[in-house]
Amino acid sequence: MKSASGTDKKLIGLFPDKGVLRWLVAVISSILILALNFFVHVSILKFIVSGSLQPLLLAIVAIIWGVVGVYSLHHSLNFCVSLYPYEWSQRLQHLIFIGPAITLLIWLLLLPALRTFRLSFLDKLGETFVGLENYKYVFTERTMVLALQNTVIWVIVGTLSCVSLGLLIAILADRSSYEKIAKIFIFMPIAVSFVAASVIWKFIYAYSPTSDTQIGLLNAINTAMGGEPKAWLTMMQPWNNYFLMAILVWMMTGFAMVMFSAAIKNVPDESIEAARVDGASEIKIFFAIIIPYIKKTILAVTTSITIFSMRVFDAVWVMTGGQYGTDVIATKFYKEYFTFNNSGTGSAIAMLLLVAIIPVIIMNINQGKEEEY
Amino acid sequence: MKKMSSLFVTIILLMVTVLSGCAGDKISEVAPPTDEQVVEGNGEVTSEGTHLERAYAGEFSGQTVTIMGAFGDNLQLLFEDTLREFNEKTQMNVVYEQSEDVPTTFGIRFDGGNAPDIVSFPQPGALREQVGRGRIANIEEVFSRDYLEQQYGSSWLDMTMMEGPNGVINAGIWQNVNAKSFVWYPVAEFEENGYEIPTTWDELIALSDQMVEDGYYPWTLGLESGAATGWPATDWIEDFMLRVVSLEDYDRWVSGDLEFASPEVKKAFDYMEKIWFNEDYVYGGRVGIVNTNFGDAPKLMFTEPAKALMIKQGSFIQDFFPDEVEPGDYDFFITPSIDEAYGQPLLVGGDTMSLVEGQDRPEVRAVLEFLTTGESLRILIENGAAISPHQDSDLTWYNSDMNRKIAEAILTADAVRFDGSDLMPAEVGTGSFWTGMVDWVAGATNTDEALKEIQSGFNK
Structure with missing residues (x-):
């Protein structure tokens, strides 16, 4: 801000303060500088993409371009803004900082979303208009309906299990003398990528015919206790969906637990002690004091895990490839769009997922806003 | 201080202008040389003979050609051995990229302007889909029909004739084939x-x-x-x-x-x-x-x-x-x-090698020509990992009577048909x-x- 007004003072000597001339100079030079910036950076980008440099040299040029480019962009724009009369340069100042971010958001987020929206009304190859055909397919075709059902189950069962288990563990750990160790063990799985976790769980669920040695943990335990080995992920429909959800619960419970644990520690001891003095039972204290205090955290955690389970893909893809009735929206989307090359139905599924997630995201963001106060 | 900042802006602006000038020049420089163009290396004219001969003469040394395919594990290792040998002889850099799901990965890469030069499809059906989208070039623009018929039995050639946006094209050449029955x-x-x-x-x-x-x-x-x-x-x-x-x-x-x-x-x-x-x-x-x-x-x-x-x-x-x-x-x-x-009847299948649209460069032609010869499968055949459809492959290469028997079975079957699911x-x-x-x-x-x-x- 300082430098802007500094330049401003200097320019007062050069141009009449509020004259037409000053506006003219400001507007023309802004347009020129913007166009020059655009041209320069597009040229550099084209040069880099053309691949005529050695890889190492290319990396150095790219880094220099990144640093110097941003620096020069900022300064040249700042210079433009300083040419305007004082109150206008104050207003435009914000744009320098917000502008690039908004441009990128429009380019990388809004435009693709609009394109997907358009594609969802076109045919397989994205050429002719088919109206609501793709949406009709999404909501009526048997495997699609199954995928939608599964996703709903994932969201409800997965989220509820994570939140309730996380809360339970947080409460219990809070009163345990092994709090740290217990929390470390439960939090650890979140550091594992979903694909790696799925591979681990594939071994847990592995099946071999009855007469063979069971290499799967679950079946080894099962047969040791005299049971028959079971094909958990394939033949046990629809329960195999819940076995897949176990991976989500295993991973996300730690996240929920850490959030709740921090929130519980913020509950004032005075309130709890006062309740105890008044003779309230521990269960009563939990529901009447702790829950209301951490209500906002519960909502935030719930929405985060809801979003996570709505777009679950890796676990299903690695474990079953969506076969045996385990397809969810994301795997279905992948198959339609990429395997079958059907951009119409694929885009319709993507739009559905987007529309379903938006309200949850809004809830999540609003939650964050309130928490600041 | 004030002067400094405006000076700085001027310098930056000048600098980027000069840079962009350079950039423009560079872009026009990298235009691909046309096939007819005589490429001079060390002062001698070398553009004689087929592309493969030119490659063996070292003309394309240092050039990179990428092949994308689905085969992995043992087949991938053996194919990479083949390419290593080829690279040693030609000083080229032919790279094989393995992808579990070629139709998907190839589609994404092609749309992203980052396509491989040659793509190998394990399923003719998937190849046909890509041909329909105009992503595959006509192999008969690279090789004459006569040359192809000399390298392959004509029934193999007929099976890669596919409908593209500009009419029927020959979408690829056969590499490793197999029978499933x-x-x-x-x-x-x-x-x-x-x-x-x-x-x-x-x-x-x-x-x-x-x-x-x-x-x-x-x-x-x-x-x-x-x-x-x-x-x-x-x-x-x-x-x-x-x-x-x-x-x-x-x-x-x-x-x-x-x-x-x-x-x-x-x-x-x-x-x-x-x-x-x-x-x-x-x-x-x-x-x-x-x-x-x-x-x-x-x-x-x-x-x-x-x-x-x-x-x-x-x-x-x-x-x-x-x-x-x-x-x-x-x-x-x-x-x-x-x-x-x-x-x-015998159910047959096989890998095709196709030239990707827009990648028709002399060094890519050289690699394609290599792939139309039995030599490109020799190491795989010697390890019992391939059956060759190439006319010039040698039956003595097969490391076992078994594979010779398979190769013969393919040639003498009551009837031959492609894997149906691959064509659907x-x-x-x-x-x-x-x-x-x-x-x-x-x-x-x-x-x-x-x-x-x-x-x-x-x-x-």
């Missing part, structure tokens, strides 16, 4: 028990019953194959289709005109069911089939004692046999005929056909439901 068995157990090779369905069933009586499971089957789970079952259906309907009906079935729900197709399912759903015939029963990886299934024939004695699979399955098993320890017979009228639209061939078979074997649907479900893929 083989039943593999361990020789020792067969000799010990005096089993005879069946040539008809009744003999096959009688043999299976005999094996059950002798305390063996006749068959080992595996359906699991990651995201491609289900394909081994489609091969069975195709083989049985070739044995219960005429070749014309088979073609109609592949193109979707003969519906899955028709009695002819159901007949093939009924025959398959007699083996697959018989808990005495299959090791592990239906649960075992569904949970066994296709590559693990053959291992059961070589355990001590053998747990199962027969597996119907393509010639490539030998790669999945245990390391200590030698070609003499096992043998194969062609899947017996069901209806005498149709004999024992992706919605069926890699979609509803796989899922339908999986659900059927897992018992989630009955035969009629499964047939209806698979057929629905055609209507998407």
Whole structure:
């Protein structure tokens, strides 16, 4: 801000303060500088993409371009803004900082979303208009309906299990003398990528015919206790969906637990002690004091895990490839769009997922806003 | 200070202007040299002879050519050995990129302007889809028909003629081919028990019953194959289709005109069911089939004692046999005929190599030319990992009588047809056909439901 007004003072000597001339100079030079910036950076980008440099040299040029480019962009724009009369340069100042971010958001987020929206009304190859055909397919075709059902189950069962288990563990750990160790063990799985976790769980669920040695943990335990080995992920429909959800619960419970644990520690001891003095039972204290205090955290955690389970893909893809009735929206989307090359139905599924997630995201963001106060 | 900042801005602006000037020059410099252009290296003119000869002369030294394909594991290692040898001779940098899901990865890369130069499709159906989208160049613009007919039997060439946006093109050349109608068995157990090779369905069933009586499971089957789970079952259906309907009906079935729900197709399912759903015939029963990886299934024939004695699979399955098993320890017979009228046709498949649209450069042509020669498969053949369709490949390369026998079987079959699921639209061939078979074997649907479900893929 300082430098802007500094330049401003200097320019007062050069141009009449509020004259037409000053506006003219400001507007023309802004347009020129913007166009020059655009041209320069597009040229550099084209040069880099053309691949005529050695890889190492290319990396150095790219880094220099990144640093110097941003620096020069900022300064040249700042210079433009300083040419305007004082109150206008104050207003435009914000744009320098917000502008690039908004441009990128429009380019990388809004435009693709609009394109997907358009594609969802076109045919397989994205050429002719088919109206609501793709949406009709999404909501009526048997495997699609199954995928939608599964996703709903994932969201409800997965989220509820994570939140309730996380809360339970947080409460219990809070009163345990092994709090740290217990929390470390439960939090650890979140550091594992979903694909790696799925591979681990594939071994847990592995099946071999009855007469063979069971290499799967679950079946080894099962047969040791005299049971028959079971094909958990394939033949046990629809329960195999819940076995897949176990991976989500295993991973996300730690996240929920850490959030709740921090929130519980913020509950004032005075309130709890006062309740105890008044003779309230521990269960009563939990529901009447702790829950209301951490209500906002519960909502935030719930929405985060809801979003996570709505777009679950890796676990299903690695474990079953969506076969045996385990397809969810994301795997279905992948198959339609990429395997079958059907951009119409694929885009319709993507739009559905987007529309379903938006309200949850809004809830999540609003939650964050309130928490600041 | 004030002066400094405006000076700084001026310098920056000047700098970027100069830079952009340079950039413009560079761009025009990298325009690809045309084929006719005489490229001079070390002052000598070298653009004589075919592209491959020019490559061996070192003309394309340092140039990079990328090949994308689906084959992995052992095949990938052997193919990379081949490329290493080629690179040493030509000083080129030919790279193979393996992708589990070539049609998907290739589509994304092509749209992103980052396409490989040559793409290898394991499924002609997937290739046809890419040809329809204009992503594949016409190979006959690179090689004359005469040259191709000299390298391949003409029936192979006919099978890559595909419909593109600008008419029918020849979409690629054949590389590693295979036949799938083989039943593999361990020789020792067969000799010990005096089993005879069946040539008809009744003999096959009688043999299976005999094996059950002798305390063996006749068959080992595996359906699991990651995201491609289900394909081994489609091969069975195709083989049985070739044995219960005429070749014309088979073609109609592949193109979707003969519906899955028709009695002819159901007949093939009924025959398959007699083996697959018989808990005495299959090791592990239906649960075992569904949970066994296709590559693990053959291992059961070589355990001590053998747990199962027969597996119907393509010639490539030998790669999945245990390391200590030698070609003499096992043998194969062609899947017996069901209806005498149709004999024992052979189901064949193979990898194609296609030139990607927009990548027609001299060094890419050189690599393509290399791929049209048997030499490009020699290392794989010597390791028993490939059967060559090339006319100039040498039968003495085959490391075993086995592979020579397979190569001969392919040449002398009653009839040859492509893997049907590979030719069907992706919605069926890699979609509803796989899922339908999986659900059927897992018992989630009955035969009629499964047939209806698979057929629905055609209507998407």
